[in-house]
Amino acid sequence: MKKFILAFISIIFSFSTLADVDKRFVKKRMMGRDLNSREGKGPTPVAFFENKSPYQTELGQKINLDKFFKAPSNFSAVAMKDGKIVYERYNKKLGANPDFYSHGMSMTKTAVGLTVGHLLCSGEIKSLDDTASTYSQSLNNSIYKDITIRNLLRMSSGINKNRDNEKKFNHMMMNRQDNGSNDLVKVIQKIKTKFSEQGKLSRYHSLDITATSILINEITQKSVAQVFFENVFPKTKPEGALYWLEDKNKMSLGMAGMFLKTRDWANMANYMNNEIKSKSCMGNYLLDGVKNALPTSTRKYQKYGYYFWVSQISGKPVIVLTGKFGQFAVPNHYNNSVIALLSATSNFKYKGKKIIQEIIPEATMQLGNF
Numbered sequence: 001m002k003k004f005i006l007a008f009i010s011i012i013f014s015f016s017t018l019a020d021v022d023k024r025f026v027k028k029r030m031m032g033r034d035l036n037s038r039e040g041k042g043p044t045p046v047a048f049f050e051n052k053s054p055y056q057t058e059l060g061q062k063i064n065l066d067k068f069f070k071a072p073s074n075f076s077a078v079a080m081k082d083g084k085i086v087y088e089r090y091n092k093k094l095g096a097n098p099d100f101y102s103h104g105m106s107m108t109k110t111a112v113g114l115t116v117g118h119l120l121c122s123g124e125i126k127s128l129d130d131t132a133s134t135y136s137q138s139l140n141n142s143i144y145k146d147i148t149i150r151n152l153l154r155m156s157s158g159i160n161k162n163r164d165n166e167k168k169f170n171h172m173m174m175n176r177q178d179n180g181s182n183d184l185v186k187v188i189q190k191i192k193t194k195f196s197e198q199g200k201l202s203r204y205h206s207l208d209i210t211a212t213s214i215l216i217n218e219i220t221q222k223s224v225a226q227v228f229f230e231n232v233f234p235k236t237k238p239e240g241a242l243y244w245l246e247d248k249n250k251m252s253l254g255m256a257g258m259f260l261k262t263r264d265w266a267n268m269a270n271y272m273n274n275e276i277k278s279k280s281c282m283g284n285y286l287l288d289g290v291k292n293a294l295p296t297s298t299r300k301y302q303k304y305g306y307y308f309w310v311s312q313i314s315g316k317p318v319i320v321l322t323g324k325f326g327q328f329a330v331p332n333h334y335n336n337s338v339i340a341l342l343s344a345t346s347n348f349k350y351k352g353k354k355i356i357q358e359i360i361p362e363a364t365m366q367l368g369n370f
Contacts, residue, residue: 020073022346025325026094030075030344034103037245042243043178047252055237057263060084068363071350073326073343076102078266080338081367083264083274093346101243101259102342105323108244108258109209111268113153113289113307114282115216115228121281122231124219125149128288132211136218140187142192144211151198152212153306154294158196160205161296161365170206171221173253174245182247184210202296202304209254209307217251224252236271238264246331256323269331272319274332290317301357313361320356330360335368 036042060080065087069077076096079087090096104111119125125135128150133140139147147157160166175182188211190210195203216224225244232243238260245257260268289306294306302309302320309320313332321329326343339360348355 011145019287020071020345020347020349020351022073022325022344025346026344029325030103031095034259038101038103038234038243043175043258043323044182044253045175045224045248045250046257047223047232047244047246047250049225049242049244050348051238051241052235055267057237057239057267058084060086063087063367065089065366068366069350073345074350075342075344076100076262078262078338078340078341079367080266080270082336083270085266086367088263090262096262096342098263099240099261101240101261102265102327102343103256103259103323104265104321104329105256105325105327107265107321107323107327107329108256109254109307110321110329111232111258112209112212112224112252114232114268114272115141116212116306117282117285118147118227118231119216119219120285128153132215136215138189138214138218139211142189142211143191144188147198147208147211149212149215150292152166152208152215153289153308154199154292154304155202155204155208156199156294156304156330157208157211158198158200158203159194160193160203161190162203162206163205166206169210173210173247173255174205175248180248183249184214184247184251184253185249188214200294202294204296204298204304212307213254215251223250224254225258226252232271233362236262236264236267238267240264242311257274262327262340262342265327265329265342266338269321269329269338269340272331273333273336273338276331277336286319290319293317303310305306311356311360313364318364322356326355328355328360330364332364335364337364337367338369339363339367 038221063086132143173179212260240261245253245260293303293310326345328341330339
């Protein structure tokens with residue numbers, strides 16, 4: 001009887017862990033539509049930026065973090081300590097390898113935020129409390145006319161109430177129906193009503209980040225991807241190239257669309273750590289985003305800063321990048337560690353454990369003690 005009970009428990013646990021793997025996402029998106037889009041075969045245009053001066057990320061003393069990241073739904077994982085890779089894993093069963101360019105989903109938003117940081121530090125944006133319309137005629141002719149750049153960054157424009165209409169807009173911007181609807185400016189200018197006052201609550205949605213993509217384009221006369229590639233990407237010391245989805249007018253999609261190797265998602269997070277530690281203008285901008293992060297309408301356990309989430313880890317606010325289906329990058333500047341995870345899970349869990357609330361805090365603290 002005891003053996004039967006143990007076997008039954010084992011079967012139930014096996015089913016629960018396998019349930020964490022979103023097989024449809026792997027087949028339809030990761031190895032299907034996203035891969036086709038990255039290769040220029042889908043309805044969504046893509047910009048490619050060759051890295052002519054690749055870096056080789058330094059390797060450090062290895063640490064075994066399998067107890068956190070060796071899970072059926074983990075696609076790949078890289079952990080860094082003091083700028084060196086100390087742990088790396090690729091799930092061959094899901095087709096992962098070091099040269100695979102992974103779609104970071106909403107981690108793309110943080111790259112947009114870093115691009116805004118660059119424009120602020122270069123003086124092209126004078127203040128985050130300026131209205132977006134100060135710099136953009138297209139936004140001046142939209143419902144976003146009076147929204148400040150700071151509130152675009154925090155997704156606190158008050159334009160949208162919830163995410164009910166987000167999928168429709170995302171499909172338009174990605175030209176999912178292959179009907180030429182992928183015009184970011186026209187999408188934003190379709191919005192005619194505002195739900196609430198700006199700056200009170202972060203309401204996660206694709207509209208505010210799309211407005212920011214338009215803003216950057218009209219300040220620089222370049223796409224977000226181009227500005228990021230020229231001014232931020234080299235400072236992350238990347239090993240690979242950069243792919244970024246765009247609309248029919250070559251404006252970069254902001255809500256998602258950036259593809260990097262797993263190591264380079266980690267390298268981008270490490271860059272954020274380095275900027276904070278060096279107390280640079282960009283570092284101060286990132287800390288300002290932590291300090292001014294707002295409560296959100298979607299996650300009670302996190303706040304939202306400048307296109308990144310903020311979690312409390314050991315009582316301290318830590319930047320957390322997240323993307324749909326379990327994409328994460330965590331630059332912990334307190335202990336100079338980084339965790340980058342690419343996943344195939346629709347419930348943000350590995351083996352039944354919550355990645356954000358349970359696994360990442362434990363793993364980043366172990367890295368701190370390493």
